[in-house]
Amino acid sequence: MNNRKLQITIWSVVIGCMIIGGFLGVYIIGKETGEYNYEIVIAIIVGTVLGFIIFLLFSKWNKKRNGNVPDVDERSVLLMKRYLMGVLYVVLVGSGAVLLILYSMGVHFIETGLLIIYMMGLYMLIGLGAIITKQF
Structure with a gap:
């Protein structure tokens, strides 16, 4: 094709x-x-x-x-890769830490609406960081 x-x-x-x-x-x-x-x-x-x-x-x-200018070059790809790898570990460790803190405080049930708000905030921050990383 x-x-x-x-x-x-x-x-x-x-x-x-x-x-x-x-x-x-x-x-x-x-x-x-x-x-x-x-x-x-x-x-x-x-x-x-x-x-x-x-x-x-x-x-x-x-x-x-x-004209025929490419959207990204090798440096931009490398910067995005480094940023997304860093964000992956920060989100995983940060979310795990938040869950451990909540569990130690006695919170055993988490409302679905709060999870949606948390994920929406994460997506917005990651997207904003990706846009900033792509620009520079």
Whole structure:
């Protein structure tokens, strides 16, 4: 399979997964409330396809403006690898330490909402660090 066909296949799968995820969201909301709002389906499909078209146009414009400059070089890859390896150990050791401290304080049950907030904070910090690392 050549590069163009592979790229089309990958984007088709990504767009399909986004649309299926939207349908799944409509199903879950309908199951909770008891009524299925099928008007949202049109918004899901149009929003996904329109977002893809905007991304495609922006990508073409950026390539025309910058030429054939690569997004990353070897130094950036090395910096990202070092950063993500460091973050892995900090998150693992830090989460383990937090769990041990909570257990020693007598907390035996952790609310799911607090875990979601904790993971969201971790993802945001790791993503922000990755963006900063990629820039420098």
